[in-house]
Amino acid sequence: MQLETTINGNKIVLDFAGGEFLAETLRRYGYLSVKEGCDTGSCGLCTVWLDGAPVLSCTTLTARMEDHEITTIEALNVEAEEFAQFLVAEGAEQCGFCAPGFTMTVLAMRRELKHPTVESINHYLAGNLCRCSGYKGQMRAIVKYMGVE
Amino acid sequence: MKYIGKRIPKIDGVGLVKGVPAYTSDLAINNNALIVKILRSPHASARIIHIDTTDAMAVPGVECVLTYKDVPETAFTLAGQSFPEPSPYDRRILDPVLRYVGDEVAIVAASNERVALRALAKIKVEYEVFTPVLDVESALDNELKVHATQPHTNFDVGCDASRNVAAAHSLEFGDVEAELSRCEVVIEQTYRTQAQAHAMMETYRASTSIDVHGRLQVMTSTQIPYHVRRHLSVILGLPKSKIKILKPRVGGSFGGKQTASVEIFPAIVTMKTGKAAHLVYTRQETFCCTTSRHAMVLTVRLGADKQGNIKVVDIHTLSDTGAYGEHAPTVFWVVGQKTLPLYSAICRYHGHAVYTNKAPGGALRGYGATQGTFALESAVNELAEKLGMDPAELRLKNLIKENDAHEALCGSLPGRPAVLASSSLDRCIKKGMELINWKNSFPAKDIGANKRRGYGMAVTMQGSGIAQIDTGSVTIKLNEDGFFTVSHAASDMGQGSDTMICQIAAEVLEVEMDQIIVASFDLDTLPYDPGAYASSGTYVAGKAAVIAAEQMVAQMRGAAARILDVSAEAVAYDSGLLSASADKKMSISELATTLCSFAGMDQLISKGTYGGETSPPPFIAGFAEVEVDLETGESKVIDYVAVVDCGTVINENLARIQVEGGIVMGIGLGLFEEVRYSGKGRLTTNSFMEYKIPSRLDIGEIRVAFEESHEPTGPYGAKSIGEVVCNTPAPAITEAIYNATGMRCRNLPVTAEKILMGIE
Known part of the structure; x- marks a missing residue:
């Protein structure tokens, strides 16, 4: 099957199999920042933006992407670099496998939460699992990055 | 101390956060690999009476379907341990006897995942189903046996399959019973701990192919690259020299990838077909079919x-x-x-x-x-x-x-x-x-x-x-422009051993960390290390890095002495500068350039090996x-x-x-x-x-x-x-x-x- 969509600002005609999910399509097209961790929409690793809002690409059907704007971390180099510096300053990326998806959620959160608190941040990020860090270092990084009082 | 005890970011951290391709599946996608899928036992205890792969083989795009009849019968353990491993050799690649729900029945390799799954569904298997042993407390001396024959063990670990015993052990220091009878206060309680899943974020995966030299190349998410090579060598009957192991970044492990759960399956497909193969475990397989x-x-x-x-x-x-x-x-x-x-x-x-x-x-x-x-x-x-x-x-x-x-x-x-x-x-x-x-x-x-x-x-x-058993080595090479390559196989899986080794080397060598390249990817170029387990990274490989770096400093002083025409003792080393006197001195860069040229002819490579008493x-x-x-x-x-x-x-x-x-x-x-x-x-x-x-x-x-x-x-x-x-x-x-x-x-x-x- 085929459809036209926009990935990271570029219009593209996607070839895909019926029933294919966006995470698989994106990886096949070389957007390798998109990781998959669970097969059940539970871990947040595959988070990308759909029309600017974070979605789980492993449960988003590629067939529904006609005329949408998909954004992966590859398109957010400057923003991602900025947040990455905060995260690595705490050592909180560890294995790094959850980090791109997590970062996509954090960057969306920064745009969305006008008055972030530790509680609202935790709530926003609840769907992003991490087995390495224990989350506390991630929060230290975010508090500094978002300027939470 | 310039680097020891400091809060230093991981050297690969920013790249990983930004999603730069670094893990097994990122680096292995462009070789048109066959996709490998595994048919698994639906029964906890069973034997294959009959297996028919004809219909599966007939699915267009299927490259091979392997059953126990098609693979070597060699017994082995998947445990990542130094040889001779204490773990019993109780596994085969595929076995007609199936010992848990999820045990491997057949391997399918096809042009893509959908085809492979379609073929899996077409394999016909007739099972003789037995009553399983599921309760740990009644397993000992149960009349039902998990293993009908006694597995090979490299030395006596108390394994007795006739009693369902994989290992037995008794260690006593003093007379416990006698002393206990004299005690005024005694506690006796029984505690139960449950099975826990590793749940690392990157599931198990490996990618295999035959390289230009005809060697089996295995890229795998592992914490035991050297043990994986030994396993594959024994199981496939290939000399170790014919196997090339690549260890990219690993997306978490926690001990899970100290068991070589997946490498053998794409490897046997590649050996059978000559083609590249890639296996990625689903989350369900990771939970159910590993450890x-x-x-x-x-x-x-x-x-x-x-x-x-x-x-x-x-x-x-x-x-x-x-x-x-x-x-x-x-x-x-x-x-x-x-x-x-x-x-x-x-x-x-x-x-x-x-x-x-x-x-x-x-x-x-x-x-x-x-x-x-x-x-x-x-x-x-x-x-x-x-x-x-x-x-x-x-x-x-x-x-x-x-x-x-x-x-x-x-x-x-x-x-x-x-x-x-x-x-x-x-x-x-x-x-x-x-x-x-x-x-x-x-x-x-x-x-x-x-x-x-x-x-x-x-x-x-x-x-x-592991005292008196495991040793790790680190080598350091002084490159032609005065930067160093530190090589090791301590297998960073997120904990940061690459960074730790870089820090230690920089401390001893008295250079900036960005003057050091850490090589830990291609086993062909890395010194031996048993891998990232038994909490050995910092203590074993870190100590080996200290030794290798001290050796490098000594070698640099010796080489500078030769070029400056003074004795080695006369050359002082301080933060990248080798000096014997005000006019007889040179930087690391000058030294390295000379050594790599016709004038010097002596590139410096040092090594350190350490294992704890x-x-x-x-x-x-x-x-x-x-x-x-x-x-x-x-x-x-x-x-x-x-x-x-x-x-x-x-x-x-x-x-x-x-x-x-x-x-x-x-x-x-x-x-x-x-x-x-x-x-x-x-x-x-x-x-x-x-x-x-x-x-x-x-x-x-x-x-x-x-x-x-x-x-x-x-x-x-x-x-x-x-x-x-x-x-x-x-x-x-x-x-x-x-x-x-x-x-x-x-x-x-x-x-x-x-x-x-x-x-x-």
């Missing part, structure tokens, strides 16, 4: 006098190794090895690891010490209560201290107990008491609204490497403040204080995250994580929907403090940190819950349901 923490039943007997002097520690363990004995003997030994030395008492450790028809047990962070610590430390808490003593004071009174010898310490020889060269555990306990306000808080307080907060504590130890234990004192809702049984760890002795802290950032991550894993073990089975032996916790790992909403405050000791044999005084971190939460939390509610849970995890039922 998990051995579930155990541990009976602890403690004897003491009325003054609180612990005289006897006796631990009996029954370990459930599931269908195969990967790490069965060693995890079982470590239960005793990493608990008995804590207390200076007459002690014994004994029991069995038994086979059952469940998913195999394996290596998981803590490696038996976690289970042993839960049992022993829970018993010590119970002893304190019986004695009417503060549990922290009871420990301070009885703990092993720096410079004490203990026969159960790793590295002891008969009649020559090893000496504990470094410990600040007493300081860790005192510091923890202060941080959690122990004197005013213990045991519990009412906070209204039907909620109570309880306090509990535990201590633990682990090791640093002992396995210096890191220690932690953990304190939990747990709030329990008496109406619902819900509990939450409000505050967890961990005070850590890992010797010198090489990198505070990385060490702190290891502690926090390990504590959260330990909280999961204590409160809710549990691998569960149906009555027929099907693993039911097969997704993150069913198997809950801690999310950020489950975690309260975690406070980490370091009380450094100095380990004289370690690099800059350092010991390990990676495993010891997940041992204290379970016993500290269950004790806190007891103090809050009066409900003592000896059967992990202590769920809300158990608490509520227990209160009533």
Whole structure:
């Protein structure tokens, strides 16, 4: 099957199999920042933006992407670099496998939460699992990055 | 110190966060690999009577379908251990006998995943189904056998398949029974620990192909690249020289990838077809068809006098190794090895690891010490209560201290107990008491609204490497422009060993870290290392890096002396400058350029190899403040204080995250994580929907403090940190819950349901 969509600002005609999910399509097209961790929409690793809002690409059907704007971390180099510096300053990326998806959620959160608190941040990020860090270092990084009082 | 003890970011951190391709599946997608899928047993115990692959082979796009008839019969263990491995050789690539739900029946390789799955569904299998052995406590001497024949073992580990025993062990220092009969206060309790899943974020995967030299190339997400090469060599009957192993970044492991669960399947496909193959386990396969923490039943007997002097520690363990004995003997030994030395008492450790028809047990962070610590430390808490003593004071009174010898310490020889060269555990306990306000808080307080907060504590130890067995090596090359390549195979899986080794090398070489390239990818270019396990990275490979870097400095001074025409002793080395006098001096860059040219003709390469005579234990004192809702049984760890002795802290950032991550894993073990089975032996916790790992909403405050000791044999005084971190939460939390509610849970995890039922 085929459809036209926009990935990271570029219009593209996607070839895909019926029933294919966006995470698989994106990886096949070389957007390798998109990781998959669970097969059940539970871990947040595959988070990308759909029309600017974070979605789980492993449960988003590629067939529904006609005329949408998909954004992966590859398109957010400057923003991602900025947040990455905060995260690595705490050592909180560890294995790094959850980090791109997590970062996509954090960057969306920064745009969305006008008055972030530790509680609202935790709530926003609840769907992003991490087995390495224990989350506390991630929060230290975010508090500094978002300027939470 | 310029780099040691500093908060240094991981050298690969920013790239990983930004999603730069770095993991196995990122680097292996462009070779048109066949996609490998595995047909698995639906039965916990069965035998294949008939298997027909004709229809599967006929599916367009299918390249090969392999059954037990098509693969070598060689027996092996998947455990990543130095040869001769203690684990029994009880596996084959494919076996007509199936020993758990998920055991491999057939391998399919096809042009894409959809085709492979279609072919899987067309394999016809007729099974003879047997009654499985599912209960660990009745497995021993059960008339039903998990293994009908006795597996090969490299040496006697007590394996006896006719009794369903994978390993047996008994270690006694002094006469436990006689001493116990003289004790004024005795505690005897049985504790149960559950199977826990690693739940690393990157599932198991490997990618194979034949390279231009006709060698089998294997790229794999592993923490044991050298052991994987040995496994494949033995199983496939290929010389090691014909196998090339590549280890990219690893997306978490926690011991899971110390068992080579997947590499053999794409490898046999590539050997059969000559084509590239790629296997990625689904999350379900990762839960059901790899390994998990051995579930155990541990009976602890403690004897003491009325003054609180612990005289006897006796631990009996029954370990459930599931269908195969990967790490069965060693995890079982470590239960005793990493608990008995804590207390200076007459002690014994004994029991069995038994086979059952469940998913195999394996290596998981803590490696038996976690289970042993839960049992022993829970018993010590119970002893304190019986004695009417503060549990922290009871420990301070009885703990092993720096410079004490203990026969159960790793590295002891008969009649020559090893000496504990470094410990600040007493300081860790005192510091923890202060941080959690122990004197005013213990045991519990009412906070209204039907909620109570309880306090509990535990201590633990682990090791640093495997004494007198494992050694790691590091090489350093001075490149032509004056930067260095440091090569090692200590196998960073996120913990940061690449960064740690870079820091240490930079410290000794007195250069900036960005003048050092860390090579850890291609085994062809790396010196030997057994891999990232047994908490050996910093202690073993870190020490090897110190030695290699010191050698490099000596070699640079020698080479500069030759070029400057002075004696080596006359050349001083300081921060990249080699100087004999005001006019006879040169930079590293000048030296390297000369050495790599016709004028110098002597490129410098140094090496360091290290293995510990002992396995210096890191220690932690953990304190939990747990709030329990008496109406619902819900509990939450409000505050967890961990005070850590890992010797010198090489990198505070990385060490702190290891502690926090390990504590959260330990909280999961204590409160809710549990691998569960149906009555027929099907693993039911097969997704993150069913198997809950801690999310950020489950975690309260975690406070980490370091009380450094100095380990004289370690690099800059350092010991390990990676495993010891997940041992204290379970016993500290269950004790806190007891103090809050009066409900003592000896059967992990202590769920809300158990608490509520227990209160009533």
